[in-house]
Amino acid sequence: MSKPHIDVRYVANLARLELNEAEVAEFQGQLDAILGYVETISLLDVSGIEPTAYPSPVFDRMRDDEPHESLPLAAVLQNAPDQAQNQIRVPKVVADA
Template identity: 55%
Template sequence: MSNATQGMDVGYVAHLARLELTAEETALFQGQLDQILHYVEQLNALDVAGVEPTAHAIPVYNVFRPDEVGRSLDHDDVIANAPSAANGQFRVPKIIDQ
């Protein structure tokens, strides 16, 4: 967590999160987030060696559903929600292979 003191590269992280920020937003968030990360550093004081992480609030396992076909949505409802559609499909700007 020592990295935190160097501060976060807000611009880079915002790009990872696909958020275009203005220069003002970047500057504002930079200060606020650095302050929050500084606060979070109090966790450094804790020794958690040997402690299991908690990912779920309740210990439950093996929740399955049978492989049985259920109802799909009405196609018209699906397309009605699309900001842009053509030929019953969602239209997007040209996808370049990543």
């Protein structure tokens, strides 16, 4: 089996994470070493074994669909880095016509 290798810059972009050159260099060796270790599970035969997503015997439960009070607007907006007219302001996302 070939040695596992992460394309750090490509994956960081998928995660919407800017990295500087020093970080790419540092993470490359560390992440390849971690992945190399993780390969130990590839040796295990798991054919016919069901995956476990949650360790609880009960999941996918819904609470009753009853209306209840939401957080007040001021509480929702209090942590927004930028806001205007009771809304969160973001950079323009559509191009000029």
